Amino acid sequence: MQVIANGINIEVEDHGNPADPAILLVMGYTAQLIYWPMDFVNGLVAEGFRVVTFDNRDVGLSYKFDGVRPPHPIRQMLAKRFFPKRQMAPYNLSDMANDAVGVLDALKIDKAHIVGASMGGMIGQLIAADHADRVLSFTPIMSSTNGPGLPGAARRAQGFDADSAGEGAHAGRGSGTRTGLFLADCVGRRAQSAGGTAGDDEAGAGTRFLPAGPETPDGRDHRYRQFASGRPAD
Template sequence: MKVQANGIPIEVEDTGEADRPAVLLVMGLGMQLIAWPEPFVQGLQAAGFRVLRFDNRDAGLSQHFPQLGVPNLLLASLKHRLGLRVRAPYTLQAMAADSLGVLAALGIRAAHVVGVSMGGMIAQRMALAAPESVLSLTSIMSSSGARRLPGPKPQVLKLLLGRPTGPGEDAQVEHTLRLLRAIGSPAFPADEDQVRQRVRAAVRRSSDPPGVLRQMVAVAADGTRARELAGLRVPTLVVHGKDDPLVPFACGHDTARRIRGARLVAIAGMGHDLPPGVVDLLLQAVVPHLRQTGGR
């Protein structure tokens, strides 16, 4: 269903139990709400929570912004490394306002917020902007955005910035699969056929490479979040894979260090994906965190 959030249409899926505490799931760069594994959603629902998923702006069935053009990613990356101001078509703060707008549109005063990768950054921004609306924060495989943190492995960065080898759906699917193989969890291999089916379904649902670039520049432009996290007082869980080749484990460690009282859960053999084995471990960490903070 569509809701008006922060002045734009946002696509939302809601399990709908109005009498339960709500959990808002915020997905990562270029990914859609369907990227949340169903066993994770079902596990949260079985634990007694109302689960909300949505497409970020410039992804899936939510509002896209082609009128804002295609940003120069290389220039933005260089400025970010040098500590210079990066001009973005929109900000992570705006994306956080979208997320908070989803809660407002559904009449939810406060929710637990769980973000993965870029979604973790958006979740951090939500907690900074409106702590009264965030019962708890869970930041998974994400980062504070501090400038001196390690970045992706070179081969992963090359794939992330690369393009499909040709036109058409098949080329796009294969390009995405190459990236997913490179960032996958070495101790939790995913079923290749199932991953291929999910990728093809995502491509058919929505595909917007320039939108992904706009999101990437929004991440690069957020240069103050790391310093601001010291003032965060929302109960926080940080989960990070020790074998993440895209957002290295040091980024999760840094995030937990910056947020007072945050708990860090490190998962050996986890990369930058959500295969079944990782989902099981996530539920074991996340569900108790949500239950312990539900009455804040």
């Protein structure tokens, strides 16, 4: 369903009993809400939570800032190195955090547990910092502040391969980590959706997934705008 949040249309899915404590799941860079595995969502609902997922601006079925073309990411990185205060997108992560709070407003949710993955974790940090009165708890997943002085990922994490994790999962889950299973499920659902067929747990995913690949100018612009919106969550 569509709601008006922070003045724009945002695509939202609402799962569970509205009377239960709410969890707001914030997905990462250019990723649609369907990237949250339904087993994960249903598991939270079974534990007594209302679970809300949504497409960030410029993603999926939410509002697109078409016609606003940001610089190529390489130019963005060079500009941020020498002009760190320059904003190169029509919005920033604070605007995206305000979108998330607007989703809570639209659904008449006073407070929620915030869970953010990757760039969604950066957005979640800003929700917690700027809207603390709306936050019951905050859980980041594979995220960071995006601060330029932070060290890189550990060697073990750099060598992580979602495909090998998926193979471990299919071999009895002996070698697949929880993160690996999460990523493998996301990759599998994306492949099913892009092919126009729905998995057993995602009826209609083929019409829900909107690929924005590098071969399309619109796809590039959406990703470049989101890339430009990122900044250290300070």
